[in-house]
Amino acid sequence: xxxxxxxxxxxxxxxxxxxxxxxxEILLGELERQSTTLQLIAAxxxxxxxxxxxxxxxxxxxxxxGYPGARHHGGxxxxxxxxxxxxxxxxxxxxxxHANVQSHSGSSAVLAAYAALLRPGxxxxxxxxxxxxxxxxxxxxxxxxxxxxxxxxxxxxESGLIDYEQMRALARTHRPKAIVCxxxxxxxxxxxxxxxxxxxxxxxxxIADAAHPIGLVAGGAAPSxxxxxxxxxxxxxxxxxxxxxxxxxxGSELAERVDRAVxxxxxxxxxxxxxxxxxxxxxxxxxxAFTAYAHQVVANARVLxxxxxxxxLAVTTGGTDTHLLTVDPAxxxxxxxxxRGRLAAAGxxxxxxxxxxxxxxxxxxxxxxxxxxxxxxxxxARIAVLFAAxxxxxxxxxxxxxxxRDLTGRFPPYPG
Numbered sequence: 001x002x003x004x005x006x007x008x009x010x011x012x013x014x015x016x017x018x019x020x021x022x023x024x025e026i027l028l029g030e031l032e033r034q035s036t037t038l039q040l041i042a043a044x045x046x047x048x049x050x051x052x053x054x055x056x057x058x059x060x061x062x063x064x065x066g067y068p069g070a071r072h073h074g075g076x077x078x079x080x081x082x083x084x085x086x087x088x089x090x091x092x093x094x095x096x097x098h099a100n101v102q103s104h105s106g107s108s109a110v111l112a113a114y115a116a117l118l119r120p121g122x123x124x125x126x127x128x129x130x131x132x133x134x135x136x137x138x139x140x141x142x143x144x145x146x147x148x149x150x151x152x153x154x155x156x157x158e159s160g161l162i163d164y165e166q167m168r169a170l171a172r173t174h175r176p177k178a179i180v181c182x183x184x185x186x187x188x189x190x191x192x193x194x195x196x197x198x199x200x201x202x203x204x205x206x207i208a209d210a211a212h213p214i215g216l217v218a219g220g221a222a223p224s225x226x227x228x229x230x231x232x233x234x235x236x237x238x239x240x241x242x243x244x245x246x247x248x249x250x251g252s253e254l255a256e257r258v259d260r261a262v263x264x265x266x267x268x269x270x271x272x273x274x275x276x277x278x279x280x281x282x283x284x285x286x287x288x289a290f291t292a293y294a295h296q297v298v299a300n301a302r303v304l305x306x307x308x309x310x311x312x313l314a315v316t317t318g319g320t321d322t323h324l325l326t327v328d329p330a331x332x333x334x335x336x337x338x339x340r341g342r343l344a345a346a347g348x349x350x351x352x353x354x355x356x357x358x359x360x361x362x363x364x365x366x367x368x369x370x371x372x373x374x375x376x377x378x379x380x381a382r383i384a385v386l387f388a389a390x391x392x393x394x395x396x397x398x399x400x401x402x403x404x405r406d407l408t409g410r411f412p413p414y415p416g
Contacts, residue, residue, distance in 0.1 A: 036408050038383065040350040042185075042212065042324035042366025045241045046373070046413040047277075048284060054277035055243055065269045067259060079272040086275050089282035090247060093218055096226050098255035101278050102262050102270045103246030106211040106235035110136040111143065112248060113231045116261035117205045118177055120147045125171055125204070126180035127162070128152025130354050134184050134209060151176065155186075157356045160317040162186070164194050171202045181225070182209025182233075185353045185364050187305075187320035189213075192228035208232045211246075213322055215239025215368070218285040219294020222322060230254060239297060239323050239368045241290075242281025245274050293371060297323045300367040300380045307384025313391075316355060316362070324366040326353055332391045336361035339391055346390035346397040347404035348383075373411040382407070 017024035034046070047055075059079060065072040068080035083101065090099035103109035118124065124144075126137035131154040135142040138150025151174050153167040171179060179202075181195045192208065199206040208225035214234035216222035225232050232249040236242035250258050263270070284290055298321070305319045314328040329339040336352040340363065343350060353364035367380065375383075382403075390400045 031414075035412055035414070036405055037347040037349050038404055038408065039369035039413075040348055040365040040367075040383075042351070042364055042368070043235075043238050044366075045238060045368045047237075047241055047243060047281070049414070050280050050284070051241075051243055051277045054280050055273050057273050057276060059276050060271075060273035062272045063269050064272050066263065073269075079275075082272060082276045082279060083270070086279035086282060089279055089286065090249070093282050093286055094214075094224065094226050094232075094249055096232070096249035097252040098250050098258070100248040100250075100258055100262050101236075101245075101275050102267060103233075103248060104267065104271065104274075105244065106209075106233065106246045107134075107136050108262075108267065109233040109235075109246035109248050110134070110207075110209060112258065112261040112266050113207050113233050114144065114148065114178075115265050116231065116254065116257040117207070118148060121149065122177040123149045123151060123174050124178045124180060125151050125153060125167065125174065125176040127183050127186075128154050130358075131155045131356060132183035132185040132354065134182070134211075137180055137182075137209070155356050160356050161188060162190070164191065164198075167195075168198050168201075171198050171204065175202050176204050178205040178207055180207045180209055181229075182211065184212065185324065185326050187301075187317055187322055187325045189223055189321045190225070192223065192225045196228040205230045209234075211235040212238060212324065215241065215285070216294050216298065216322060218282075219291045219297075221291075221294040221298050231258060236278050236281060239294065240281060240285060241368070241372065242285075243274050243277035245271070245278060247278070296376070297367050297371045300371050300375070300377060301325055303377045303380045304365070304367060304384055307381050308387060311384060311388035313388065314362075323368050324364060326355065326362050326364050328355055328357075328360065328362040329391055330360075332388065334391055336363055339363055342390050342394055342397060343387065345394075346386070346400040347408075348387060348390065348400075369413070370411075373408075373413050375407075375411050379407060379411070 062079050063073045064076050064079050068083050086101045087099045127133035136144045138145045156163050179199050206229045208229035210225050213222045217224045236245045301320045301323050305315050305325045309315045312331045316326040350365040352361045355362040386400045389396050
């Protein structure tokens with residue numbers, strides 16, 4: 001469903017313009033950029049004006065270290081209510097016994113999950129970074145790779161699907177303290193039951209990094225990791241369409257450990273304006289309109305995958321079950337980085353990503369944002385044609401850019 005309200009009152013550009021015209025110009029420029037280009041980054045979306053209003057509310061002024069009823073600062077009576085609303089809505093939305101909504105980001109949520117369950121030096125099994133693992137899944141540049149001994153499982157190089165038998169064999173060999181399932185670029189549903197079975201066999205915790213699919217889970221368009229994982233880490237933006245932030249879901253037996261891992265171990269004061277915005281987003285995600293939206297996101301992604309394949313691009317795993325897909329533009333004569341540049345010039349914003357083949361970078365794109373704008377399968381099919389046209393001939397970019405402007409003009413993210 002498209003966002004149908006204006007930004008008046010939530011994005012106070014008039015006030016900012018009088019006090020700081022330089023920053024107001026930047027904000028307006030960004031709104032113009034978002035409104036006149038196609039946002040195909042799989043991790044991005046357009047929040048509702050109600051979410052923006054909460055983010056810009058007086059709750060931004062409140063310091064609130066601790067949890068409702070046990071804060072380290074006075075004056076928290078109302079922010080306590082806001083956080084309880086967010087927690088209650090998250091628990092109901094995802095069927096979880098416990099929710100922590102204080103994490104500042106998805107990476108912060110993963111850090112807290114590790115802090116709750118692991119100690120430095122523990123062995124962890126996770127999807128390897130070249131196969132779509134996140135930085136927090138063992139990158140040597142990240143805390144995860146420096147503090148823990150990560151073993152990477154992978155995807156089959158031909159099918160692009162997770163190699164569950166390899167994962168099981170590695171678990172049996174290395175006996176990890178935890179197994180992480182989740183990816184930044186895997187376009188298929190994850191078999192959480194299979195991961196649970198392996199974790200039980202080797203006595204490991206199961207951590208689900210569901211940053212990407214959690215919005216689809218909320219809308220009933222993807223299987224839930226909650227019944228299987230010991231801890232679920234997620235973001236509240238992406239398909240969920242809330243503010244940028246993180247959250248954790250777990251059973252009651254781990255609730256205290258998870259809460260203490262967030263505060264006081266890894267974070268200080270909660271961002272109460274963001275938590276209120278999360279509450280708004282959880283409320284929106286519990287509606288029939290959001291359920292329809294989540295299913296349309298997947299339908300649009302499948303049309304996009306089919307359209308790009310028909311245009312000659314190599315679509316990883318042959319398609320998608322989710323909001324995202326990864327493609328190799330090499331059949332059209334360009335590499336991933338060159339392709340991203342050509343598409344940006346044509347008004348299509350997306351990312352590069354690692355592909356299962358060694359040293360090959362492809363493109364990762366998603367349909368969450370354009371679906372929020374109200375685009376359906378007909379518009380997505382046209383985007384696939386424009387996408388390929390921009391890649392085949394760099395000189396075609398100007399014509400494609402004009403079509404993109406026309407398309408975004410008919411489907412503005414914030415009408416009015």
